[in-house]
Amino acid sequence: MGVAVRLSDISKKFGSFSANSNISLAVDEGTIHALVGENGAGKSTLTKIIYGMHQPTSGEMQIKGKTVRFTSPREAIKAGIGMVHQHFMLVPELSVAENIILGNEQCGLFRPLPMKKCSALILKDADAYGLAVDPEALVASLSIGEQQRVEILKLLFRHAAIMIFDEPTAVLTPAETERLFATLRSLRDKGKTIILITHKLDEVLAVADTVSVMRKGEIVGTMPASTATKSELAQLMVGRSILLRVTNPLPSPGDIILSINHLGFCRANSEERVHDLSLNIRAGEIYGIAGVEGNGQSELLQVLWGLAPAGSVISGEALLKGKSLIGKKPADIAFMGVSHIPEDRLRHAVIGDYTVSENLLFGRHREHSFHQGIGFNTHALDRYAESMISDYAISCSSPAHQPLSTLSGGNQQKVVLARELNRPAISLLILAQPTRGVDIGAIETIHNKIIEARTSGVAVLLVSSELEEIIALSTRIGCIYKGSIRHEFTLEEVVHKREAPHAFQKEIGLHIT
Amino acid sequence: MNNYPAMSRKSVRFLIPILSILTAFAVSALIIFTAGRDPVMIFQKMFRATFGSSYGAGQVVFRMTTLVLAGLAVAIPFKVRLFNIGAEGQLQMGAFAAAMTGAMLPACIPSSAAIFLCIMSAMMAGACWALVAGVLKVRFGVNEVIATIMLNFIAQGITGYLLTYHFALPSTVHTAPIIASAIIPAFDTVTGWFAKSPANLSTLLAAGVALLFQIILFKSRFGYEMRAAGLQPEAARYGGINAGMHTLIAMAVGGAAAGLGAANIVLGYKHYYEAGMTGGVGFAGIAVALLAGAHPLWIMLSALFFGVLEYGGLTVNAYIPKDIFMIIEAITIILVIAFSALGRRLQQQ
Numbered sequence: 037m038g039v040a041v042r043l044s045d046i047s048k049k050f051g052s053f054s055a056n057s058n059i060s061l062a063v064d065e066g067t068i069h070a071l072v073g074e075n076g077a078g079k080s081t082l083t084k085i086i087y088g089m090h091q092p093t094s095g096e097m098q099i100k101g102k103t104v105r106f107t108s109p110r111e112a113i114k115a116g117i118g119m120v121h122q123h124f125m126l127v128p129e130l131s132v133a134e135n136i137i138l139g140n141e142q143c144g145l146f147r148p149l150p151m152k153k154c155s156a157l158i159l160k161d162a163d164a165y166g167l168a169v170d171p172e173a174l175v176a177s178l179s180i181g182e183q184q185r186v187e188i189l190k191l192l193f194r195h196a197a198i199m200i201f202d203e204p205t206a207v208l209t210p211a212e213t214e215r216l217f218a219t220l221r222s223l224r225d226k227g228k229t230i231i232l233i234t235h236k237l238d239e240v241l242a243v244a245d246t247v248s249v250m251r252k253g254e255i256v257g258t259m260p261a262s263t264a265t266k267s268e269l270a271q272l273m274v275g276r277s278i279l280l281r282v283t284n285p286l287p288s289p290g291d292i293i294l295s296i297n298h299l300g301f302c303r304a305n306s307e308e309r310v311h312d313l314s315l316n317i318r319a320g321e322i323y324g325i326a327g328v329e330g331n332g333q334s335e336l337l338q339v340l341w342g343l344a345p346a347g348s349v350i351s352g353e354a355l356l357k358g359k360s361l362i363g364k365k366p367a368d369i370a371f372m373g374v375s376h377i378p379e380d381r382l383r384h385a386v387i388g389d390y391t392v393s394e395n396l397l398f399g400r401h402r403e404h405s406f407h408q409g410i411g412f413n414t415h416a417l418d419r420y421a422e423s424m425i426s427d428y429a430i431s432c433s434s435p436a437h438q439p440l441s442t443l444s445g446g447n448q449q450k451v452v453l454a455r456e457l458n459r460p461a462i463s464l465l466i467l468a469q470p471t472r473g474v475d476i477g478a479i480e481t482i483h484n485k486i487i488e489a490r491t492s493g494v495a496v497l498l499v500s501s502e503l504e505e506i507i508a509l510s511t512r513i514g515c516i517y518k519g520s521i522r523h524e525f526t527l528e529e530v531v532h533k534r535e536a537p538h539a540f541q542k543e544i545g546l547h548i549t
Numbered sequence: 550m551n552n553y554p555a556m557s558r559k560s561v562r563f564l565i566p567i568l569s570i571l572t573a574f575a576v577s578a579l580i581i582f583t584a585g586r587d588p589v590m591i592f593q594k595m596f597r598a599t600f601g602s603s604y605g606a607g608q609v610v611f612r613m614t615t616l617v618l619a620g621l622a623v624a625i626p627f628k629v630r631l632f633n634i635g636a637e638g639q640l641q642m643g644a645f646a647a648a649m650t651g652a653m654l655p656a657c658i659p660s661s662a663a664i665f666l667c668i669m670s671a672m673m674a675g676a677c678w679a680l681v682a683g684v685l686k687v688r689f690g691v692n693e694v695i696a697t698i699m700l701n702f703i704a705q706g707i708t709g710y711l712l713t714y715h716f717a718l719p720s721t722v723h724t725a726p727i728i729a730s731a732i733i734p735a736f737d738t739v740t741g742w743f744a745k746s747p748a749n750l751s752t753l754l755a756a757g758v759a760l761l762f763q764i765i766l767f768k769s770r771f772g773y774e775m776r777a778a779g780l781q782p783e784a785a786r787y788g789g790i791n792a793g794m795h796t797l798i799a800m801a802v803g804g805a806a807a808g809l810g811a812a813n814i815v816l817g818y819k820h821y822y823e824a825g826m827t828g829g830v831g832f833a834g835i836a837v838a839l840l841a842g843a844h845p846l847w848i849m850l851s852a853l854f855f856g857v858l859e860y861g862g863l864t865v866n867a868y869i870p871k872d873i874f875m876i877i878e879a880i881t882i883i884l885v886i887a888f889s890a891l892g893r894r895l896q897q898q
Contacts, residue, residue: 343787365791411769411770
């Protein structure tokens with residue numbers, strides 16, 4: 037068997053950010069090759085390079101031994117590459133057959149469509165690979181699993197020999213997933229090459245022949261799936277690098293601040309995202325929630341910050357010092373002494389066009405100490421901005437005039453942290469991925485400030501997919517899996533196991549996958 | 550210390566309208582020239598007729614007043630990312646309400662109270678009409694552009710029906726005149742300025758409203774929240790700002806401004822409601838707001854520009870069709886939009 041795709045020293049830079057660096061990879065013909073890694077590890081960028089949507093900054097790509105350089109997906113499709121995107125590229129108002137032939141109509145522009153011939157071709161493919169679907173049906177009337185089958189048939193219709201699947205199971209039910217895996221195997225058995233992108237390790241072990249692990253834009257390991265273990269892959273994914281050195285003095289937890297009892301959360305489409313989740317956080321402790329993304333973390337945060345989407349059903353209770361948070365608005369929750377640093381800070385925590393000072397005020401603009409008349413007390417605001425800027429080492433020249441968007445990511449992050457940690461009478465701090473997309477220098481400041489807040493008696497809820505960060509900062513650790521806390525490590529366990537972080541990471545990894 | 554690109558951003562924002570206006574004039578000069586007239590002569594005559602006589606200046610000031618308020622009616626919703634195409638309908642409702650209130654008040658009521666009541670009813674009518682679109686948007690997700698366009702037709706229908714079948718004086722197309730004490734005095738009678746022109750004290754009101762909006766938008770906590778809701782609605786939600794409420798308020802305030810603009814025409818000039826009296830000034834308000842970048846104080850200048858074109862066009866109608874000036878207006882707006890897009894792209898590079 038030959039090599040279907042060979043990448044040599046592929047790098048891709050966006051501005052100064054390296055999404056992929058020096059990637060070399062060989063995908064054998066007639067195999068299922070899985071690419072695993074956390075969000076932001078560079079998997080999508082790599083596949084977009086193969087599919088011609090991005091051009092590599094440097095490096096060489098060979099398809100079946102021929103060196104190629106695609107400038108558009110069109111050329112990649114011509115070379116026999118196909119891709120099933122996570123969000124399907126179908127026109128809901130057209131029929132299955134019409135969708136499949138779209139862009140490959142096999143007749144002149146003004147000639148009638150050869151629908152009969154095409155339907156026959158489609159049915160032949162469908163029979164060969166067990167992809168039962170009615171060519172006449174409207175795509176809008178199909179289930180998600182059926183729509184995915186249409187996408188696969190689209191690739192077969194174009195005679196794609198190399199098929200890329202981007203997180204194909206993210207939208208499927210377990211039964212549909214099983215069915216998809218059967219299809220993938222039959223495609224492989226008939227000589228197709230499949231590149232499977234996922235972050236679910238069970239799936240990799242179930243269906244792939246070879247696994248490559250990506251972390252921070254690099255491939256950190258490639259191995260046959262038959263010899264790989266889940267914990268080994270998890271560790272490669274998360275990274276082996278040394279723990280960040282944070283001095284984490286022994287905590288002295290006080291009263292219970294946040295108490296979540298049997299919390300449940302169902303989306304409007306009755307999909308259950310949080311199930312019977314219970315935890316308590318005391319003053320002066322950091323409760324770390326470790327878990328693979330998409331296991332109910334976002335929904336938990338939405339509930340705690342009063343932003344559950346309309347139509348979702350919440351059961352159980354979430355009490356802050358005995359007062360329920362459920363059904364309250366963000367402004368009320370903030371007023372009760374809760375600070376929240378959302379994961380997507382650029383979209384949710386700051387306003388790029390507002391000045392640095394105005395952003396230091398954002399969400400706290402209802403506090404009377406900043407008020408004067410109908411507006412704000414500019415002197416108080418200036419003084420506050422100045423003290424925050426020196427306390428948090430934010431590099432910015434004139435906070436009252438400089439738009440926040442002119443600051444670096446790390447500095448924007450510090451602006452948010454400064455604002456939220458300084459909330460008067462703060463008793464609970466909710467942090468989601470506090471150091472995602474932040475450079476090493478800023479990480480240190482941020483971690484020290486979180487520990488400082490904890491020591492001063494704030495209860496901290498830390499949600500992070502970086503296990504290193506969870507282990508370094510947390511007082512107790514809860515492992516979240518499918519919407520509930522599957523295992524909890526006590527204070528003593530965490531202090532003890534922190535001595536051997538690699539083993540601890542492995543152990544946590546077992547509880548979250 | 551100002552070594553960040555914000556300064557250049559500000560200067561670009563200032564340059565774009567000037568550049569657009571100049572280009573538009575150049576293009577119109579070309580059109581006038583092709584029509585066989587001397588553009589310099591036409592522009593000279595036009596400026597003499599507007600700024601050269603106190604009557605002409607008064608006409609410009611009168612038109613500018615309505616345009617400022619119609620511009621604000623578009624600009625305030627624009628700050629929360631709503632495109633209010635419905636200023637025309639809001640003006641019509643406001644005009645009708647002002648005329649009806651003015652005609653029905655007892656004649657003995659003191660002038661200040663009569664004017665206050667008429668203005669209030671005009672603003673309420675405009676605000677309520679705009680709020681219909683706001684509620685449709687917040688409650689049912691109806692696009693405000695479509696809603697306000699449809700509401701324009703409905704407003705036209707309602708006022709037309711009420712006028713024709715119930716309130717028009719026999720064999721006329723207007724309502725009974727408002728009581729004398731509800732008339733907003735002309736500058737001519739108070740200060741002697743702008744002899745015999747329709748310019749009236751509403752102009753001061755319009756300037757005050759523009760200044761007030763400027764302060765509220767950029768100096769108050771309310772404006773801070775409102776602009777945040779417009780710039781980044783999702784962040785506003787996280788920051789505990791009720792974006793839906795700001796949508797409603799912005800629409801209501803915009804509609805009230807349009808209503809006040811109608812009061813200028815009814816209480817300050819015509820003294821009754823007449824079919825077609827708003828004459829598309831609500832749509833001109835869109836142009837005024839766009840040219841000013843939806844900035845309340847710049848709207849005063851932008852309205853002045855359009856006021857000059859509107860009245861100036863009438864004065865040279867004998868030499869050149871006034872349609873030429875509609876062309877200038879339209880070209881200016883297209884250029885403002887095109888230049889802003891161009892400016893953004895240049896900044897990104």
